[in-house]
Amino acid sequence: MPRENYNKQIFEILSKGHFISSNSINPTQKKLYQYLENEKEAVQDYFDQIGFYLVEGKDCFYFSREEEKNTLKSKLERAMRWISILDFFKSYDESFGVGTQITPSEISSVIGVNQNLKNKLNLLKRITKKEKYDESVNELFEILKKEGFVEVINDLSMTYKVLNSFSYLEELILSIDIEEPTTNEN
Incomplete structure:
Protein backbone atom coordinates (compact mmCIF):
# COMPACT_ATOMS: atom_id res chain seq x y z
CA MET A 1 0.00 0.00 0.00
CA ARG A 65 -1.05 19.87 18.43
CA GLU A 66 -0.44 23.35 19.66
CA GLU A 67 -3.62 24.93 20.91
CA GLU A 68 -4.57 28.36 22.03
CA LYS A 69 -4.66 29.11 25.73
CA ASN A 70 -8.42 29.67 25.71
CA THR A 71 -8.85 25.90 25.40
CA LEU A 72 -7.37 25.40 28.88
CA LYS A 73 -10.81 25.33 30.48
CA SER A 74 -12.10 22.68 28.10
CA LYS A 75 -8.92 20.63 28.60
CA LEU A 76 -9.39 20.76 32.36
CA GLU A 77 -13.02 19.69 32.00
CA ARG A 78 -11.99 16.74 29.82
CA ALA A 79 -9.25 15.79 32.27
CA MET A 80 -11.74 15.85 35.16
CA ARG A 81 -14.09 13.68 33.11
CA TRP A 82 -11.34 11.12 32.51
CA ILE A 83 -10.23 11.21 36.15
CA SER A 84 -13.80 10.37 37.21
CA ILE A 85 -14.12 7.56 34.69
CA LEU A 86 -10.72 6.10 35.58
CA ASP A 87 -11.53 6.37 39.28
CA PHE A 88 -14.74 4.40 38.72
CA PHE A 89 -12.99 1.53 36.94
CA LYS A 90 -10.07 1.45 39.38
CA SER A 91 -12.58 1.40 42.26
CA TYR A 92 -14.16 -1.66 40.69
CA ASP A 93 -10.77 -3.36 40.36
CA GLU A 94 -7.48 -1.69 41.18
CA SER A 95 -5.74 -3.81 38.54
CA PHE A 96 -8.14 -2.64 35.79
CA GLY A 97 -5.84 -1.63 32.96
CA VAL A 98 -4.11 -2.63 29.75
CA GLY A 99 -5.01 -6.18 28.77
CA THR A 100 -8.02 -6.48 31.09
CA GLN A 101 -10.88 -8.42 29.49
CA ILE A 102 -14.27 -7.68 31.00
CA THR A 103 -17.98 -7.35 30.31
CA PRO A 104 -20.13 -4.45 31.48
CA SER A 105 -22.43 -6.96 33.19
CA GLU A 106 -19.55 -8.06 35.46
CA ILE A 107 -19.29 -4.53 36.80
CA SER A 108 -23.07 -4.01 36.91
CA SER A 109 -23.48 -7.10 39.08
CA VAL A 110 -21.13 -5.66 41.71
CA ILE A 111 -22.80 -2.24 41.92
CA GLY A 112 -25.74 -3.59 43.94
CA VAL A 113 -23.45 -4.69 46.78
CA ASN A 114 -20.74 -2.02 46.56
CA GLN A 115 -22.00 1.34 47.81
CA ASN A 116 -18.75 3.13 46.94
CA LEU A 117 -19.00 2.00 43.31
CA LYS A 118 -22.69 2.93 43.22
CA ASN A 119 -21.87 6.45 44.49
CA LYS A 120 -19.14 6.91 41.88
CA LEU A 121 -21.49 5.75 39.12
CA ASN A 122 -24.16 8.19 40.35
CA LEU A 123 -21.61 11.00 39.93
CA LEU A 124 -20.92 9.80 36.39
CA LYS A 125 -24.57 10.06 35.36
CA ARG A 126 -23.86 13.63 34.26
CA ILE A 127 -21.55 12.07 31.64
CA THR A 128 -23.55 8.95 30.74
CA LYS A 129 -26.96 10.62 30.90
CA LYS A 130 -28.46 7.24 31.85
CA GLU A 131 -30.63 6.50 34.88
CA LYS A 132 -30.21 2.74 35.22
CA TYR A 133 -26.90 1.46 36.52
CA ASP A 134 -26.41 -1.17 33.82
CA GLU A 135 -27.13 1.41 31.10
CA SER A 136 -24.61 3.81 32.68
CA VAL A 137 -21.91 1.14 32.77
CA ASN A 138 -22.64 0.22 29.15
CA GLU A 139 -22.38 3.89 28.20
CA LEU A 140 -19.00 4.20 29.96
CA PHE A 141 -17.71 1.30 27.87
CA GLU A 142 -19.09 2.93 24.73
CA ILE A 143 -17.23 6.14 25.63
CA LEU A 144 -14.01 4.20 26.15
CA LYS A 145 -14.58 2.35 22.88
CA LYS A 146 -15.31 5.54 20.94
CA GLU A 147 -12.13 7.15 22.28
CA GLY A 148 -10.03 4.09 21.39
CA PHE A 149 -9.24 2.85 24.90
CA VAL A 150 -11.12 -0.48 24.62
CA GLU A 151 -12.49 -2.65 21.86
CA VAL A 152 -15.03 -5.45 21.71
CA ILE A 153 -13.34 -8.83 21.38
CA ASN A 154 -16.51 -10.93 21.65
CA ASP A 155 -19.77 -9.57 20.27
CA LEU A 156 -21.84 -12.37 21.78
CA SER A 157 -20.78 -11.85 25.40
CA MET A 158 -19.92 -8.15 24.88
CA THR A 159 -16.43 -8.73 26.24
CA TYR A 160 -14.14 -5.74 26.00
CA LYS A 161 -10.36 -5.67 25.98
CA VAL A 162 -8.49 -2.67 27.43
CA LEU A 163 -5.97 -1.42 24.87
CA ASN A 164 -2.47 -0.04 25.35
CA SER A 165 -3.82 3.46 24.78
CA PHE A 166 -5.47 3.21 28.22
CA SER A 167 -2.01 3.71 29.73
CA TYR A 168 -2.23 7.27 28.34
CA LEU A 169 -5.09 7.95 30.78
CA GLU A 170 -3.20 6.35 33.65
CA GLU A 171 -0.08 8.39 32.87
CA LEU A 172 -2.19 11.55 32.61
CA ILE A 173 -3.50 11.00 36.12
CA LEU A 174 -0.10 10.07 37.53
CA SER A 175 1.43 13.21 36.03
CA ILE A 176 -0.83 15.42 38.14
CA ASP A 177 1.19 16.54 41.11
CA ILE A 178 -0.74 18.28 43.84
CA GLU A 179 1.35 19.53 46.70
CA GLU A 180 -0.07 19.07 50.15
CA PRO A 181 -0.35 22.35 52.04
CA THR A 182 2.39 22.77 54.57
CA THR A 183 1.51 23.74 58.08
CA ASN A 184 3.53 26.24 59.98
CA GLU A 185 4.14 24.76 63.39
CA ASN A 186 5.36 28.05 64.90
Whole structure:
Protein backbone atom coordinates (compact mmCIF):
# COMPACT_ATOMS: atom_id res chain seq x y z
CA MET A 1 0.00 0.00 0.00
CA PRO A 2 1.42 3.43 -0.92
CA ARG A 3 2.62 5.69 1.90
CA GLU A 4 -0.10 8.27 1.13
CA ASN A 5 -2.83 5.69 1.81
CA TYR A 6 -1.28 4.79 5.16
CA ASN A 7 -0.95 8.46 6.09
CA LYS A 8 -4.57 9.10 5.08
CA GLN A 9 -5.84 6.21 7.24
CA ILE A 10 -3.66 7.33 10.16
CA PHE A 11 -4.95 10.88 9.87
CA GLU A 12 -8.58 9.71 9.75
CA ILE A 13 -8.12 7.88 13.05
CA LEU A 14 -5.78 10.15 14.99
CA SER A 15 -7.31 13.49 13.96
CA LYS A 16 -10.50 12.47 15.78
CA GLY A 17 -8.55 12.14 19.02
CA HIS A 18 -8.34 8.36 18.80
CA PHE A 19 -5.31 6.12 19.26
CA ILE A 20 -3.57 3.43 17.28
CA SER A 21 -2.61 0.69 19.76
CA SER A 22 -0.25 -2.22 19.29
CA ASN A 23 -2.53 -4.70 21.04
CA SER A 24 -5.63 -4.01 18.95
CA ILE A 25 -7.30 -7.05 17.45
CA ASN A 26 -8.35 -4.97 14.42
CA PRO A 27 -6.11 -6.01 11.46
CA THR A 28 -6.06 -2.47 10.03
CA GLN A 29 -4.98 -1.02 13.38
CA LYS A 30 -2.22 -3.63 13.65
CA LYS A 31 -0.99 -2.83 10.14
CA LEU A 32 -1.03 0.92 10.82
CA TYR A 33 0.78 0.48 14.13
CA GLN A 34 3.48 -1.59 12.40
CA TYR A 35 3.79 1.06 9.68
CA LEU A 36 4.14 3.80 12.31
CA GLU A 37 6.80 1.80 14.14
CA ASN A 38 8.82 1.35 10.93
CA GLU A 39 8.30 4.80 9.40
CA LYS A 40 7.93 6.95 12.52
CA GLU A 41 10.30 9.77 11.55
CA ALA A 42 8.95 10.12 8.01
CA VAL A 43 5.36 10.11 9.27
CA GLN A 44 6.21 12.65 12.00
CA ASP A 45 7.75 14.96 9.41
CA TYR A 46 4.71 14.58 7.17
CA PHE A 47 2.20 15.52 9.87
CA ASP A 48 4.40 18.23 11.43
CA GLN A 49 3.93 20.20 8.21
CA ILE A 50 0.20 20.50 8.83
CA GLY A 51 0.42 21.21 12.56
CA PHE A 52 -0.23 17.74 13.92
CA TYR A 53 2.42 16.17 16.08
CA LEU A 54 2.63 12.40 16.13
CA VAL A 55 3.35 11.21 19.66
CA GLU A 56 4.46 7.73 20.58
CA GLY A 57 2.97 6.65 23.87
CA LYS A 58 3.30 3.36 25.66
CA ASP A 59 2.67 0.95 22.75
CA CYS A 60 0.34 3.43 21.06
CA PHE A 61 0.39 6.54 18.87
CA TYR A 62 -1.74 9.67 19.02
CA PHE A 63 -1.78 13.26 17.76
CA SER A 64 -0.96 16.33 19.73
CA ARG A 65 -1.05 19.87 18.43
CA GLU A 66 -0.44 23.35 19.66
CA GLU A 67 -3.62 24.93 20.91
CA GLU A 68 -4.57 28.36 22.03
CA LYS A 69 -4.66 29.11 25.73
CA ASN A 70 -8.42 29.67 25.71
CA THR A 71 -8.85 25.90 25.40
CA LEU A 72 -7.37 25.40 28.88
CA LYS A 73 -10.81 25.33 30.48
CA SER A 74 -12.10 22.68 28.10
CA LYS A 75 -8.92 20.63 28.60
CA LEU A 76 -9.39 20.76 32.36
CA GLU A 77 -13.02 19.69 32.00
CA ARG A 78 -11.99 16.74 29.82
CA ALA A 79 -9.25 15.79 32.27
CA MET A 80 -11.74 15.85 35.16
CA ARG A 81 -14.09 13.68 33.11
CA TRP A 82 -11.34 11.12 32.51
CA ILE A 83 -10.23 11.21 36.15
CA SER A 84 -13.80 10.37 37.21
CA ILE A 85 -14.12 7.56 34.69
CA LEU A 86 -10.72 6.10 35.58
CA ASP A 87 -11.53 6.37 39.28
CA PHE A 88 -14.74 4.40 38.72
CA PHE A 89 -12.99 1.53 36.94
CA LYS A 90 -10.07 1.45 39.38
CA SER A 91 -12.58 1.40 42.26
CA TYR A 92 -14.16 -1.66 40.69
CA ASP A 93 -10.77 -3.36 40.36
CA GLU A 94 -7.48 -1.69 41.18
CA SER A 95 -5.74 -3.81 38.54
CA PHE A 96 -8.14 -2.64 35.79
CA GLY A 97 -5.84 -1.63 32.96
CA VAL A 98 -4.11 -2.63 29.75
CA GLY A 99 -5.01 -6.18 28.77
CA THR A 100 -8.02 -6.48 31.09
CA GLN A 101 -10.88 -8.42 29.49
CA ILE A 102 -14.27 -7.68 31.00
CA THR A 103 -17.98 -7.35 30.31
CA PRO A 104 -20.13 -4.45 31.48
CA SER A 105 -22.43 -6.96 33.19
CA GLU A 106 -19.55 -8.06 35.46
CA ILE A 107 -19.29 -4.53 36.80
CA SER A 108 -23.07 -4.01 36.91
CA SER A 109 -23.48 -7.10 39.08
CA VAL A 110 -21.13 -5.66 41.71
CA ILE A 111 -22.80 -2.24 41.92
CA GLY A 112 -25.74 -3.59 43.94
CA VAL A 113 -23.45 -4.69 46.78
CA ASN A 114 -20.74 -2.02 46.56
CA GLN A 115 -22.00 1.34 47.81
CA ASN A 116 -18.75 3.13 46.94
CA LEU A 117 -19.00 2.00 43.31
CA LYS A 118 -22.69 2.93 43.22
CA ASN A 119 -21.87 6.45 44.49
CA LYS A 120 -19.14 6.91 41.88
CA LEU A 121 -21.49 5.75 39.12
CA ASN A 122 -24.16 8.19 40.35
CA LEU A 123 -21.61 11.00 39.93
CA LEU A 124 -20.92 9.80 36.39
CA LYS A 125 -24.57 10.06 35.36
CA ARG A 126 -23.86 13.63 34.26
CA ILE A 127 -21.55 12.07 31.64
CA THR A 128 -23.55 8.95 30.74
CA LYS A 129 -26.96 10.62 30.90
CA LYS A 130 -28.46 7.24 31.85
CA GLU A 131 -30.63 6.50 34.88
CA LYS A 132 -30.21 2.74 35.22
CA TYR A 133 -26.90 1.46 36.52
CA ASP A 134 -26.41 -1.17 33.82
CA GLU A 135 -27.13 1.41 31.10
CA SER A 136 -24.61 3.81 32.68
CA VAL A 137 -21.91 1.14 32.77
CA ASN A 138 -22.64 0.22 29.15
CA GLU A 139 -22.38 3.89 28.20
CA LEU A 140 -19.00 4.20 29.96
CA PHE A 141 -17.71 1.30 27.87
CA GLU A 142 -19.09 2.93 24.73
CA ILE A 143 -17.23 6.14 25.63
CA LEU A 144 -14.01 4.20 26.15
CA LYS A 145 -14.58 2.35 22.88
CA LYS A 146 -15.31 5.54 20.94
CA GLU A 147 -12.13 7.15 22.28
CA GLY A 148 -10.03 4.09 21.39
CA PHE A 149 -9.24 2.85 24.90
CA VAL A 150 -11.12 -0.48 24.62
CA GLU A 151 -12.49 -2.65 21.86
CA VAL A 152 -15.03 -5.45 21.71
CA ILE A 153 -13.34 -8.83 21.38
CA ASN A 154 -16.51 -10.93 21.65
CA ASP A 155 -19.77 -9.57 20.27
CA LEU A 156 -21.84 -12.37 21.78
CA SER A 157 -20.78 -11.85 25.40
CA MET A 158 -19.92 -8.15 24.88
CA THR A 159 -16.43 -8.73 26.24
CA TYR A 160 -14.14 -5.74 26.00
CA LYS A 161 -10.36 -5.67 25.98
CA VAL A 162 -8.49 -2.67 27.43
CA LEU A 163 -5.97 -1.42 24.87
CA ASN A 164 -2.47 -0.04 25.35
CA SER A 165 -3.82 3.46 24.78
CA PHE A 166 -5.47 3.21 28.22
CA SER A 167 -2.01 3.71 29.73
CA TYR A 168 -2.23 7.27 28.34
CA LEU A 169 -5.09 7.95 30.78
CA GLU A 170 -3.20 6.35 33.65
CA GLU A 171 -0.08 8.39 32.87
CA LEU A 172 -2.19 11.55 32.61
CA ILE A 173 -3.50 11.00 36.12
CA LEU A 174 -0.10 10.07 37.53
CA SER A 175 1.43 13.21 36.03
CA ILE A 176 -0.83 15.42 38.14
CA ASP A 177 1.19 16.54 41.11
CA ILE A 178 -0.74 18.28 43.84
CA GLU A 179 1.35 19.53 46.70
CA GLU A 180 -0.07 19.07 50.15
CA PRO A 181 -0.35 22.35 52.04
CA THR A 182 2.39 22.77 54.57
CA THR A 183 1.51 23.74 58.08
CA ASN A 184 3.53 26.24 59.98
CA GLU A 185 4.14 24.76 63.39
CA ASN A 186 5.36 28.05 64.90
